Amino acid sequence: xxxxxxxxxxxxxxxxxxxxxxxxxxxxxxxxxxxxxxxxxxxxxxxxxxxxxxxxxxxxxxxxxxxxxxxxxxxxxxxxxxxxxxxxxxxxxxxxxxxxxxxxxxxxxxxxxxxxxxxxxxxxxxxxxxxxxxxxxxxxxxxxxxxxxxxxxxxxxxxxxxxxxxxxxxxxxxxxxxxxxxxxxxxxxxxxxxxxxxxxxxxxxxxxxxxxxxxxxxxxxxxxxxxxxxxxxxxxxxxxxxxxxxxxxxxxxxxxxxxxxxxxxxxxxxxxxxxxxxxxxxxxxxxxxxxxxxxxxxxxxxxxxxxxxxxxxxxxxxxxxxxxxxxxxxxxxxxxxxxxxxxxxxxxxxxxxxxxxxxxxxxxxxxxxxxxxxxxxxxxxxxxxxxxxxxxxxxxxxxxxxxxxxxxxxxxxxxxxxxxxxxxxxxxxxxxxxxxxxxxxxxxxxxxxxxxxxxxxxxxxxxxxxxxxxxxxxxxxxxxxxxxxxxxxxxxxxxxxxxxxxxxxx
Amino acid sequence: xxxxxxxxxxxxxxxxxxxxxxxxxxxxxxxxxxxxxxxxxxxxxxxxxxxxxxxxxxxxxxxxxxxxxxxxxxxxxxxxxxxxxxxxxxxxxxxxxxxxxxxxxxxxxxxxxxxxxxxxxxxxxxxxxxxxxxxxxxxxxxxxxxxxxxxxxxxxxxxxxxxxxxxxxxxxxxxxxxxxxxxxxxxxxxxxxxxxxxxxxxxxxxxxxxxxxxxxxxxxxxxxxxxxxxxxxxxxxxxxxxxxxxxxxxxxxxxxxxxxxxxxxxxxxxxxxxxxx
Numbered sequence: 001x002x003x004x005x006x007x008x009x010x011x012x013x014x015x016x017x018x019x020x021x022x023x024x025x026x027x028x029x030x031x032x033x034x035x036x037x038x039x040x041x042x043x044x045x046x047x048x049x050x051x052x053x054x055x056x057x058x059x060x061x062x063x064x065x066x067x068x069x070x071x072x073x074x075x076x077x078x079x080x081x082x083x084x085x086x087x088x089x090x091x092x093x094x095x096x097x098x099x100x101x102x103x104x105x106x107x108x109x110x111x112x113x114x115x116x117x118x119x120x121x122x123x124x125x126x127x128x129x130x131x132x133x134x135x136x137x138x139x140x141x142x143x144x145x146x147x148x149x150x151x152x153x154x155x156x157x158x159x160x161x162x163x164x165x166x167x168x169x170x171x172x173x174x175x176x177x178x179x180x181x182x183x184x185x186x187x188x189x190x191x192x193x194x195x196x197x198x199x200x201x202x203x204x205x206x207x208x209x210x211x212x213x214x215x216x217x218x219x220x221x222x223x224x225x226x227x228x229x230x231x232x233x234x235x236x237x238x239x240x241x242x243x244x245x246x247x248x249x250x251x252x253x254x255x256x257x258x259x260x261x262x263x264x265x266x267x268x269x270x271x272x273x274x275x276x277x278x279x280x281x282x283x284x285x286x287x288x289x290x291x292x293x294x295x296x297x298x299x300x301x302x303x304x305x306x307x308x309x310x311x312x313x314x315x316x317x318x319x320x321x322x323x324x325x326x327x328x329x330x331x332x333x334x335x336x337x338x339x340x341x342x343x344x345x346x347x348x349x350x351x352x353x354x355x356x357x358x359x360x361x362x363x364x365x366x367x368x369x370x371x372x373x374x375x376x377x378x379x380x381x382x383x384x385x386x387x388x389x390x391x392x393x394x395x396x397x398x399x400x401x402x403x404x405x406x407x408x409x410x411x412x413x414x415x416x417x418x419x420x421x422x423x424x425x426x427x428x429x430x431x432x433x434x435x436x437x438x439x440x441x442x443x444x445x446x447x448x449x450x451x452x453x454x455x456x457x458x459x460x461x462x463x464x465x466x467x468x469x470x471x472x473x474x475x476x477x478x479x480x481x482x483x484x485x486x487x488x489x490x491x492x493x494x495x496x497x498x499x500x501x502x503x504x505x506x
Numbered sequence: 507x508x509x510x511x512x513x514x515x516x517x518x519x520x521x522x523x524x525x526x527x528x529x530x531x532x533x534x535x536x537x538x539x540x541x542x543x544x545x546x547x548x549x550x551x552x553x554x555x556x557x558x559x560x561x562x563x564x565x566x567x568x569x570x571x572x573x574x575x576x577x578x579x580x581x582x583x584x585x586x587x588x589x590x591x592x593x594x595x596x597x598x599x600x601x602x603x604x605x606x607x608x609x610x611x612x613x614x615x616x617x618x619x620x621x622x623x624x625x626x627x628x629x630x631x632x633x634x635x636x637x638x639x640x641x642x643x644x645x646x647x648x649x650x651x652x653x654x655x656x657x658x659x660x661x662x663x664x665x666x667x668x669x670x671x672x673x674x675x676x677x678x679x680x681x682x683x684x685x686x687x688x689x690x691x692x693x694x695x696x697x698x699x700x701x702x703x704x705x706x707x708x709x710x711x712x713x714x715x716x717x718x719x720x721x722x723x724x725x726x727x728x729x730x731x732x733x734x735x736x737x738x739x740x741x742x743x744x745x746x747x748x749x750x751x752x753x754x755x756x757x758x759x760x761x762x763x764x765x766x767x768x769x770x771x772x773x774x775x776x777x778x779x780x781x782x783x
Contacts, residue, residue, distance in 0.1 A: 115690060116726065135690050156694050159673035161641045161655045163648055164691055185690045186645045189726035204562040204582055204720045211649025211747065268514045274659035275524040282536065286777040288585075289538035289598075292649055294746060295584040303585055304538065310777040317776055327517050335510055502647045505688075 001039075001062050002030050005071040010376035011223040013230075013439040016455060019057065019070050027056070027073035028082055034060045034069070035086040040357050042068070042442060042451045044092035045466045046100040048120055049074065054100045059440050059453060063375040068440050081107040088357030091472060101125045111140055114184035114505045119192075135166075135184050144170035144177050152487060156185045163501035169487055176490075179482040181475050186505035194465035198225060198299075198433065206452075207294050210469055210503035215241075215248040215284075216445030217467070217503075218297040220452045223378055224441035225299040228433035228456060233379075235422040237301030242380035243417050244284060244293050244302075246410035247318075249446040251280035253407040254325050256498050260400055261332045263492045264341040269332035276328060279321035283414075286314055301427030308421075315418035322411035329404055342397040346481035346493035349394060358477045359470045360448020361406065362497055365391040365398035372444035386413050399496040435460040445470060447500065469503030524660045526751070529758060532770035533602055533751050537779040540583045540598035541752075544617035547574040549595040560590035563713065563720060567613070578604060578620070578744040579612040579716035585780075600771055605743045605756025609732060612716070612742055619769070622741060624762035629705050633679050634761045636668040639709070640678035640702065644695045645727055646685030649747040650712035654682065657750040664754055667763060675699075680707035680740075684747075686714040686727035687734055699737050707740040709757070712747050719746065 001007055004026070006019050022030070035041055043059040053074055060069040081104035083090040093104040095113045101123030104110065115135045118124045143151070149172055156164035164185040170178040190209055194202060206221040207214045219241055226233060258273025281291040288296035288304045296302050306314065332338050348358070353366035363370050371388040373381040389405040391398030433456045441452045448470030457463040478497045482490060526534065535541070550570040558569035565580035566587060567573075576596070587596045605622040606612050614620060624630055643651050657664045658671060672678050675698045687695060699708065710731040713719030718729035731739050743756045758764040 156691065157640075157642055157675075157698050161643070161651050161671055163643045163646065163651060164694065185688060185694070186643075186685075187688055187690055187726050188645050188686060188721045189724040190721075192726075193721070193724050200560060200586070201562045201720060204584060208647045208649075208720050211647030212652060214649070268518065271660045272517070272521060274656070275661045278656065278659075278661055282774070285536045285539060286774065287538070289536065289540045289780075290583070290746075291653075291749070292747070294582070294649075295540075295586075303589065304780050306777060313776045324521065328521075331510070331514055331517060334513075500648065502645065505645075 001034070001060065001065070001067050001069040005030060005060070005069040008068050008070060008440065009066065010068060010372070011227045011378050011439065011441045013227040013434065013437045014070070016436045016438045019072050019438060021055070022071055022073050024073050024075060024079055027058070027071055028080070030071060031058050031060065031089070032082055032085055035088060041089060041092060042440070042449065043453050043466055043468050044089065044096070045453070046096040046102060047455070047464045048100070054102050054120070056096065057453070059451065061376070063370060066376055068376070070438065070440065075102050078103040078105050080105050083107050083109070087355045088473070091476070097125055112184060114187045116184070116187050116189070135182065139182055141168050142170070142178060142180050148172055149177070165501050167490070171487055174486040174488060176482050176485050176487050179479050181479055183475065183501060183504050186502040188502070188506065190506045191465055191467060195462055197462045197465070203298060209467055209506065210500040211292060212252055213248065213445045213447065213450070213469070213500065213503065215244045215293040215297065216443055216450050218293070219245060220441045220443040220450045222297050222299050223443065224439045224452050224454045225433060226430055227439045227441065228437050228454065229299070229431045230434065231300055231428065231430040233301045234424045234426060234428060236424045237426045238379040239417050239421055240287070240302045240306070240426060241297060242384070243414050244287065244296055246414050247280050247284050248293060249410045250407050250414070251277050251284070252446045253403040254280060256495060257329050257332070257400060257404060259495050260342070260396070260492065261338065263495050264338050266332050266335060266338045269328050272328035273325065276321055276325050279317065283314055283318055298427065300430035301425070303427065305426045306421070311418045311421050315415045318411060318418070319415045322408070325407070333401070339397065341492060342400060343395060344393070345396045345489050346485060346496060347393065347395045348477050348481050352480055353394065353477065356476050356480070357473050359473050360444070361399055361402050362448065362474050362477050364389060365402045366394040367392050372442045372449050376442045380417070384413065384417065386410070396492055396496040433460045447471060447498070448474065467506060469500055471499040471504045474499050475504060525663050526661055528751055528754070529764050532772040534772045534774060535600050535602060536774050537777060539600050539749070540585070542599050542601035542604055542619060543576045543578065543581065543614060544597050544599050545574050545576060545615060546595050546617070547572050549593040550574070551593060556590045557587035557596050560586040562586060563717070563722060573615070575613050575615045577613045577717070579609060579742065580713060580719070580722070581744060582713055582720060582746040584746070601769055602749055602752045603755050603769070604745060604748065604752050605741055605759065607741060609716070609739070609742055612744055619767070621767060622756055622759040625707070625740065625760055629707070630762050632705055633707065634763070637680065637757070637761065638670055638672045638678045639680050639682050640675040640698060641671055641682045641684070642695050642698050644683060644685040644691035644715075645688035646712065646714060650684035650715070653747045653750050654684070654711065654753065657753050662750045662754060664757070667758060669757055675701035676703070678702050679705070680709060682709045682711055683715050683731060683737070684711050686718040686721040686730050688727045692728060692734070695734065696736055707760070708737050709741040709743065710739045711743045711753060712745055716742055716744060
């Protein structure tokens with residue numbers, strides 16, 4: 001991490017005035033150097049500086065050192081795009097363009113991200129008037145021309161019970177040349193609603209960024225607010241939070257392994273995992289009354305406690321459920337006909353993974369060892385290390401296998417921690433955020449790195465709350481995985497990533 | 507090959523029947539599950555509005571007064587109001603029966619249960635024994651969607667009542683809408699509805715679809731189905747998200763397949779109720 005930028009750690013509040021405001025070429029040089037040297041951009045966003053100008057802020061992550069670097073620059077109407085040099089920045093630059101109207105010149109793929117109204121009054125890159133406009137029918141799709149080449153359009157309303165998104169395939173028969181994914185249907189205006197907070201809506205809003213990642217986003221937010229307020233949570237709360245996070249991971253991984261089995265027509269595992277997933281959801285409901293963990297996490301700790309007997313009984317329940325999962329999932333992995341569909345399908349190379357900056361199980365399946373719980377540990381993960389699992393092949397099989405193995409580690413963690421909960425309270429009062437601060441809060445959700453960046457104004461209120469769901473990076477991974485595949489393998493590839501539409505669309 | 511088959515059969519035998527006892531038997535819910543609210547304004551301190559001030563969605567009306575009500579269409583069933591009230595004037599029972607036929611019926615007082623009535627006339631005859639539904643997620647966060655998906659798994663097995671989700675609105679007898687209806691999904695939601703042949707029904711699921719939920723008044727969405735009067739709603743299912751059994755119960759009552767007013771509940775015996783704050 002270059003010394004000219006502000007060095008910080010995960011969930012550490014820093015004085016906003018200490019974030020260096022660099023000249024644009026210096027800013028870009030540092031970002032490009034860090035990213036090409038194997039670092040990552042965890043967040044990069046624009047905000048109005050009050051004088052009608054736009055300030056860009058980048059958060060760079062050095063996973064090996066566990067460090068974060070924050071830097072900013074002021075831009076005019078345009079700046080030279082870094083995307084040709086650093087493809088992992090492509091969506092950040094598009095998002096900045098959409099939100100602030102600042103044009104990244106030379107961007108090879110400057111298309112809408114979620115077609116949201118501009119953040120800056122009077123600056124609309126899509127030239128919309130005052131009338132509300134939805135995602136344009138005239139979206140500039142990439143098209144493959146040629147005899148017998150055809151397009152397949154799917155969505156926004158899909159065949160199953162799934163969130164909306166549009167998929168456009170350029171095909172020759174079954175063969176997919178190219179898949180373009182258009183999102184934005186789920187845009188609800190979360191970031192804008194958070195400005196001026198925290199208020200009584202804030203925690204519930206963050207829990208609704210992605211309803212399958214309630215604990216992940218809830219925890220990232222709680223860590224951010226506690227850092228801003230200088231609040232130290234009790235050990236028992238930290239452990240219960242970790243338990244909830246891993247139960248969420250278990251529920252989603254187990255459910256998706258079942259869905260994968262369903263997508264290849266291997267019904268025993270599909271049926272069993274569908275039911276077994278509920279055991280982990282129900283474990284969350286035992287703790288806090290809601291199957292997705294809503295209402296559990298609040299700044300200062302958790303809202304519910306477990307007595308010793310209950311914790312033991314819950315541990316036993318999770319332990320038994322996991323034994324059944326293993327038996328059920330191995331039926332799938334041991335079946336040659338199922339493996340025939342998963343092995344070698346939907347490959348993302350390690351090179352592509354690195355260039356796109358994929359995160360979470362999708363990256364680990366390509367052999368890239370990246371895990372916020374280890375690299376930027378907070379809470380209980382500072383004391384208890386959950387092993388990071390990697391695969392090699394980057395295909396559907398690797399993504400499924402990595403998820404099985406890491407779910408196994410999660411089950412082990414949950415059972416162990418529930419059996420040895422530290423004593424003490426589960427919640428302490430958390431004061432208001434300090435004024436004029438910035439905090440970066442990272443959390444390893446079940447899809448990968450969640451990043452929240454909160455900035456407070458002179459009154460201690462959020463002036464900007466930037467959210468980055470792991471799906472923000474990973475949708476492009478799905479697009480690449482489909483290249484050269486059969487279109488009939490799309491559901492399988494899609495489920496092996498199982499990305500969030502609303503987490504992306506915010 | 508034979509080994510694989512034997513293993514599958516062996517696992518199936520050990521795993522046993524997974525389908526819930528509901529509706530023939532009791533529904534099993536954790537002790538801490540928050541179902542139908544019960545209000546007792548006689549316990550309120552005069553002028554106190556702590557519950558309403560803690561509520562993220564302004565679901566509590568006339569706090570501290572004898573006319574106190576709670577709008578289940580807005581309620582996220584979170585613990586904020588209960589934990590804010592030291593008097594115990596608000597609590598959540600484990601009654602999972604939450605659905606109503608009208609939006610107004612979701613505004614409840616006291617502790618009377620909410621039981622949705624059946625569809626009137628010929629529609630029940632046409633749809634009552636085989637109901638095909640098309641789901642539309644209009645900015646739902648995947649919480650409601652996940653629970654609707656779960657209603658079809660071997661645990662809840664909604665298809666045993668002839669109710670199934672289908673891939674096309676052309677094959678459907680109705681739609682199930684989740685989410686606050688984002689601006690970017692408004693058109694697709696309307697088009698899906700238009701593609702469903704009559705007689706057709708509409709079901710709104712979850713706080714967002716009922717009122718906008720936590721996203722209420724964000725300009726990027728339309729405050730749920732009340733903001734889309736082109737689609738008349740036949741069943742409103744509250745929750746954030748509603749439990750699969752809550753959804754099933756609403757649909758089965760709509761079809762006249764469940765009528766009883768008696769509540770049959772079982773616990774799980776794992777974790778006790780949360781102690782009073």
